[in-house]
Amino acid sequence: MASTAPPQSLSPPNNTDLQALLHAARPFLRGELEVVDPRLPSLVATLRSAGAGECWHKNGRFLDHLLAMYRILRLWGAPDAVSLCGLYHSAYSNSYVDLAIFEPNAGRDVVRSHVGNATERLIHLFCTVHRPTLILDDLLFRYDDSELIEHLKLSETSLRNAKEKGVFRGDEAWRQKVQSLLPAEGIRVKHVDTGEDVLVSRRVGAVFLMMTMADFSDQFFGFQDMLLENSDGRLEFTGNNFWALWPGDGKPGLWMNSVSRMGAIYMLVVREEEIFTLEKRKSQGNADSEPPSAERDEDIELVVPPVFESCTRVLSARDQIEARDKYWEAVSDMSKFGGAEHYDAVERSLRETVEKNPFVGEPRVVLGQLYLGKGRYEEAEREAEAGLRLLLGWGSSWDKRMPWEVWVSWARVLFMKAREKSWPNTSFGILALGLVG
Numbered sequence: 001m002a003s004t005a006p007p008q009s010l011s012p013p014n015n016t017d018l019q020a021l022l023h024a025a026r027p028f029l030r031g032e033l034e035v036v037d038p039r040l041p042s043l044v045a046t047l048r049s050a051g052a053g054e055c056w057h058k059n060g061r062f063l064d065h066l067l068a069m070y071r072i073l074r075l076w077g078a079p080d081a082v083s084l085c086g087l088y089h090s091a092y093s094n095s096y097v098d099l100a101i102f103e104p105n106a107g108r109d110v111v112r113s114h115v116g117n118a119t120e121r122l123i124h125l126f127c128t129v130h131r132p133t134l135i136l137d138d139l140l141f142r143y144d145d146s147e148l149i150e151h152l153k154l155s156e157t158s159l160r161n162a163k164e165k166g167v168f169r170g171d172e173a174w175r176q177k178v179q180s181l182l183p184a185e186g187i188r189v190k191h192v193d194t195g196e197d198v199l200v201s202r203r204v205g206a207v208f209l210m211m212t213m214a215d216f217s218d219q220f221f222g223f224q225d226m227l228l229e230n231s232d233g234r235l236e237f238t239g240n241n242f243w244a245l246w247p248g249d250g251k252p253g254l255w256m257n258s259v260s261r262m263g264a265i266y267m268l269v270v271r272e273e274e275i276f277t278l279e280k281r282k283s284q285g286n287a288d289s290e291p292p293s294a295e296r297d298e299d300i301e302l303v304v305p306p307v308f309e310s311c312t313r314v315l316s317a318r319d320q321i322e323a324r325d326k327y328w329e330a331v332s333d334m335s336k337f338g339g340a341e342h343y344d345a346v347e348r349s350l351r352e353t354v355e356k357n358p359f360v361g362e363p364r365v366v367l368g369q370l371y372l373g374k375g376r377y378e379e380a381e382r383e384a385e386a387g388l389r390l391l392l393g394w395g396s397s398w399d400k401r402m403p404w405e406v407w408v409s410w411a412r413v414l415f416m417k418a419r420e421k422s423w424p425n426t427s428f429g430i431l432a433l434g435l436v437g
Helices: 018-030 040-049 062-075 080-087 107-115 117-128 131-137 145-165 173-181 202-219 222-227 256-283 317-336 340-356 362-373 377-394 404-420 427-431
Strands: 187-190 197-200
Touching (some): 040 062, 040 107, 062 080, 062 377, 080 117, 080 202, 107 117, 131 187, 131 202, 145 173, 145 256, 197 202, 202 256, 256 317, 317 340, 317 362, 340 362, 362 377, 362 404
Antiparallel strands (some): 187 197
16 A cells, blocks of 8 residues: 555544535435545445345445445545445455455455555455454453543643654653554454464554444444343443344444544554654654655554544443433433423433533434423524534434434434524424425
């Protein structure tokens, strides 16, 4: 994946303009894939003709999951090769799922003809490394929450000192740990089929970590918690309740603690890579023209997903569970009882949900509708906008009773009506909603 371009910026994106977020999401909301990338309709057609549209996959079809992976990564600002890797990420099957719609050997030419050599290499590597070992055993399970929180603080200071003062220290605990888990020269991981060693560069390891965040966010919901007996919310894949009946009760899944920890580790790697690059340039006399190292995949840009406050916050397993349960209590109470007399109790539950887990949009969207019903338009606008921003940032839904596109559309309706300071007071008025300006 060599390139003559200098290493890309590793700074997290700072896109807080709502219209810009909607502009990026609109082609996905409208199904205008060719607007995103002229090749995309053909790439999707290839997946469809290979049978991806008829394969079951967790909470939908395999094709839906592949498209969602592409959408999430694209909205996160991932490079083209990484987004396309998301689209084809299980094309040869992988260590998590047996869905080889292309033969790992003969099919490589087919995939390569569509996405190019560099991207196909990334796809093949993603499918052939033993990802549970790399992502879980070698990275995620090596940190506890408190250590991650502390290392995030330390790494922020280190990066600032490197940028502003040219100070580079190699004895810091956070740097030593990152370097031991993901060395600058890469990490050797077992091939999922042959057991042979496969070298994964540090940047590619980071990319696979980010892709796993997107992967989990799209496909995990309450059914997996039952299957894996994930009652503590740590998602450690230790349970074996194969009697669980799909699709379960529809609750949001307890995957966010795990993904927030992945995001924190990803941020630590990003900061270590940026310090490594600055240190390298300083030792070479600030030679910006130095070509990136092909062995280290330095041509791959490490963007920071706009979730968990740009991967700087860790959501505790306990807060995650309490927030999910309060949310479910709120939506279940309204479903069972309905009526304005329950609004106060539901509002309290939703506000507690947001306090415990401020990183998901659906509780804020539901709260926005509740405020509209009470005529509290300013509060409704605030919550609907906050929920919409979070949904657009994730590119996937937390409450998978409805797809991401539908949650976004509903949040836009609420936001628009709150600004107009109007809301129907009849059932048919609610059913007639839908126009978005």
